[in-house]
Amino acid sequence: MKKQTMFLRMITASLLRRRSRMLVALLAIAVGATILSGLVTIYYDVPRQMGEQFRSYGANMIFTSSNGKKLSKSEIDSAKKKINNSQLVGAAPYRYENMTVYERPLMAASTDFDEAQKTSPYWRVDGEWPSAEGQALVGQEIAATLEVKAGDTVTLVYDLDEAPATADEANKGERNQNSRDFTVAGILDTGGNEEKYIFISVPDMEALTGKTDVFDMTELSVSANRDELEKYADTITKNVDGVSARLVKRVTQSENTVLSKLQALVLLVTVIVLLLTMICVATTMMAVVTERRKEVGLRKALGASNKSIIFEFMGEGLLLGAIGGLLGSVCGFIFAQAVSMNVFNSSIQFHWVLIPITIIVSVLVTGLSCLLPVRSATDVDPALVLKGE
């Protein structure tokens, strides 16, 4: 039999046949490894989870024209292609035009309503979102002024002449105008400037103005951290002609601040848990060594060198660390999943790489924790302990 085989036989026998004591140490390591693995999983998953939460606060990137002209659909599509499709939550193009309703001037905006719902999920609509041409979404402020509600009809008038109408022209009705009736699908409540606009579909705006493929800006919601967003914005501005991309600082800055603080908190808790695990394992191992002083004395009496004694205790400790790490990596995922489901209401991905990492960290932490207790084992005087002193 090889020496290594006997070594393994001894340390496994020690762990398996002295279950109660070793279970305490194993439990300490497994709990530490569980929290470590769970928190690391959460640490890496928080940006994704929080990113999704932050998307409900609105767009975090804006495309505008970089050359003073308007944006075209092809330019917007080219810019969108620079963003990883899986990270792009939505991209709503907007065009703003001055119009009148019952001769009252107001701002009309066209957009893609499906995309607007993705980029601005916080918009509250009393009624329905427009689902067909000829329907409009009226801002709450405008609705109050015009005294309209969902289901009413409003007539939008667009002045095709470039110069503003004089009072005389207006009285004589000599202006070149387009008008169209819209059914009010819903009243928009955002708490912001959007309440001052009437929103219509892109084809309706093109029909009213006679100008196609023209956009003032595009709002985008991208599930990415600030560094990635800045990289995307930089790439688009540099590489897509006619498009300038910039971040909505209000959203990205708060997202970044919250994420940094949350990650720092998770990191701090992880370090504290590791320290507590080390203390717990060190205490248990110290008790194990004290309890086995006679055995250490016997082994020394039989000719064991200090190195052999260290190897045997460390072997037991490291084996415990590996088993605890393996248990912890599995339990850690379950822990992280439970936290994620309760806090973020979504599941997390299992990172296979965390299994070896957790095992290695557990083994290292256990090894460090064992150093002092094992060192004390080498101080045992066989003559004294075998006599029972």
Next chain:
Amino acid sequence: MSLLEIKNVSKIYGPLKALDNVNLTVENGEWLAIMGPSGSGKSTMMNIIGCMDKPSLGEVILDGVDIAKESGKKLTEIRRDKIGLIFQQFHLVNYLTAVENVMVSQYYHSMPDEKEALEALERVGLKDRAKHLPSQLSGGEQQRVCIARALINHPEIILADEPTGNLDEANENIVIDIFKQLHRQGTTLIVVTHDPEVAEVAQRTVVLEHGRLVNEIKNEGFEE
């Protein structure tokens, strides 16, 4: 040359002399009993011969090496290679089986060999109890495992400290019979005991009192 020569050995703990100018020679293949009351210095003598302690004064020549001058590491090597220890309280590793306890001694000495360990247990009549844990063995059986462990590396000296101290008469006889068998095979035995019956079966008995060697008795009726 004698296997063991103890020359003018003293062990001093402050004002106390645990051993006081002891001289003793043990020949190869001899069976020596060391007797004496409690506190006479028997255990100190045993620890010094067993390389677990060093004398304050004097020389201890074991197989030509003065172990009084060696380092702790060297003493561990000498103990591993030349001495087989048997204890009154058996001192078996409680989570290892009988055969594994014997193999532990091989492990520190050279290479563990389960077949050889089983043969050693067979010599002490315990082959069928090889897979039992110490808690599943009687006191006598545990002591026989301890003897098998002491024998396994073919040491120059078997050093037994009160080997029958915790045994009933039947088991005491079994252990003495094993010692007789070992002596016939040429093993050097040093048995520390306070039991005259155990001392009587040895070839020679030395008596310690207050750290001094006060008497030496040759067993005339010793059976070879």
